[in-house]
Amino acid sequence: MNVITISREFGSGGRELGKRLADYLNYDYYDSEIISMLAEKCGMDDGYIENVLGKNGLKEYNFTFRNTIRSAVYSQKVKVNLLVRQKKVIEGIAALGRNCVIVGRNADVILEESKPFSIFVCADTETKLMRCRERASADEKLTDRQIIRSMKQIDGARKEYRELVTGSAWGERSAYNLTINTTGWNIKELIPATAEFAHSRFRRER
Amino acid sequence: MNVITISREFGSGGRELGKRLADYLNYDYYDSEIISMLAEKCGMDDGYIENVLGKNGLKEYNFTFRNTIRSAVYSQKVKVNLLVRQKKVIEGIAALGRNCVIVGRNADVILEESKPFSIFVCADTETKLMRCRERASADEKLTDRQIIRSMKQIDGARKEYRELVTGSAWGERSAYNLTINTTGWNIKELIPATAEFAHSRFRRER
Numbered sequence: 087m088n089v090i091t092i093s094r095e096f097g098s099g100g101r102e103l104g105k106r107l108a109d110y111l112n113y114d115y116y117d118s119e120i121i122s123m124l125a126e127k128c129g130m131d132d133g134y135i136e137n138v139l140g141k142n143g144l145k146e147y148n149f150t151f152r153n154t155i156r157s158a159v160y161s162q163k164v165k166v167n168l169l170v171r172q173k174k175v176i177e178g179i180a181a182l183g184r185n186c187v188i189v190g191r192n193a194d195v196i197l198e199e200s201k202p203f204s205i206f207v208c209a210d211t212e213t214k215l216m217r218c219r220e221r222a223s224a225d226e227k228l229t230d231r232q233i234i235r236s237m238k239q240i241d242g243a244r245k246e247y248r249e250l251v252t253g254s255a256w257g258e259r260s261a262y263n264l265t266i267n268t269t270g271w272n273i274k275e276l277i278p279a280t281a282e283f284a285h286s287r288f289r290r291e292r
Numbered sequence: 293m294n295v296i297t298i299s300r301e302f303g304s305g306g307r308e309l310g311k312r313l314a315d316y317l318n319y320d321y322y323d324s325e326i327i328s329m330l331a332e333k334c335g336m337d338d339g340y341i342e343n344v345l346g347k348n349g350l351k352e353y354n355f356t357f358r359n360t361i362r363s364a365v366y367s368q369k370v371k372v373n374l375l376v377r378q379k380k381v382i383e384g385i386a387a388l389g390r391n392c393v394i395v396g397r398n399a400d401v402i403l404e405e406s407k408p409f410s411i412f413v414c415a416d417t418e419t420k421l422m423r424c425r426e427r428a429s430a431d432e433k434l435t436d437r438q439i440i441r442s443m444k445q446i447d448g449a450r451k452e453y454r455e456l457v458t459g460s461a462w463g464e465r466s467a468y469n470l471t472i473n474t475t476g477w478n479i480k481e482l483i484p485a486t487a488e489f490a491h492s493r494f495r496r497e498r
Contacts, residue, residue: 190322206465209466263473263476264470267466270469279489283482286481286484287477
């Protein structure tokens with residue numbers, strides 16, 4: 087079984103790279119699928135889970151009269167519980183024994199024993215902004231400043247989850263096999279070379 | 293003209309990767325050749341230049357009775373002068389208009405207008421230590437601690453030169469097209485995939 091994992095900065099095109107790579111290699115692909123599997127397992131709604139594991143990471147920002155410390159602590163427990171269950175879902179995917187690409191959720195560390203080929207995808211701020219603007223629906227009129235704040239918040243949460251789950255720093259070059267900067271590329275142009283890297287890796291592991 | 297630049301952590305195998313890549317692609321290769329060209333230009337000895345631009349970066353560590361602040365300032369001037377001349381040597385290489393691989397010396401930034409394909413090479417400490425031990429001659433009996441100190445010093449100097457020349461951080465993922473972690477690979481296994489990345493890049497630039 088060959089596992090490729092993708093970690094990424096928000097807006098860098100990591101998800102598209104993962105999807106295209108899976109199509110190119112004819113591998114299974116997991117991204118939001120993991121949330122759906124988790125939702126089904128917990129009898130919860132996809133949207134609720136995405137919201138809980140969303141961009142605020144483990145922090146609670148809104149200590150208001152109605153959102154007391156007690157409710158914040160409860161909310162932390164829910165998050166940690168969901169992270170544990172998410173880990174099990176990812177282990178279940180690996181147990182299927184099929185070649186796959188998994189985007190996000192620290193799958194590289196969770197599946198360390200399967201020796202995944204781990205990729206980190208980044209881009210410069212302008213590239214990420216452009217991608218976010220393209221993806222935004224017509225009624226989402228965010229300013230660049232708002233998008234950048236949102237990007238930072240989401241990447242911050244990813245960093246925090248990674249440190250919680252793995253102890254290793256998010257985006258740190260030595261934590262991944264390959265770091266791809268998508269600035270100045272169309273994602274699809276990167277696929278054959280990325281696949282070649284993965285192939286070299288899997289040849290070596292056998 | 294296609295230019296590939298390699299920046300690297302000391303001991304990560306960046307130089308070997310650059311050399312093998314140049315051979316594979318039939319490109320010209322520049323590494324210590326730059327020092328020789330610079331030495332010839334300045335009427336100086338290769339060893340002297342390597343020493344001046346060596347692992348202490350721009351810092352002067354030895355403020356002793358004989359090595360006063362004044363001599364330190366003079367030594368800084370010599371270094372900066374050599375860096376300026378080195379930049380000209382690198383520009384001269386590009387002016388030849390031939391495909392080439394250049395290792396180190398911030399060639400990616402100096403030759404920015406030639407749109408080089410820029411690679412950063414890293415590895416974990418154990419891998420780098422192993423490589424340094426293999427390379428060391430029989431009469432160099434350094435302890436691991438000494439090697440690690442030396443690695444840090446050399447990487448520190450590279451970081452410092454980069455910041456001086458470019459203002460951008462050394463090893464920062466968004467400053468390179470591709471960051472390759474050589475941990476767990478034989479360098480030669482990485483060459484076809486790396487070449488494929490470079491090809492995709494150069495196809496795009498045309």
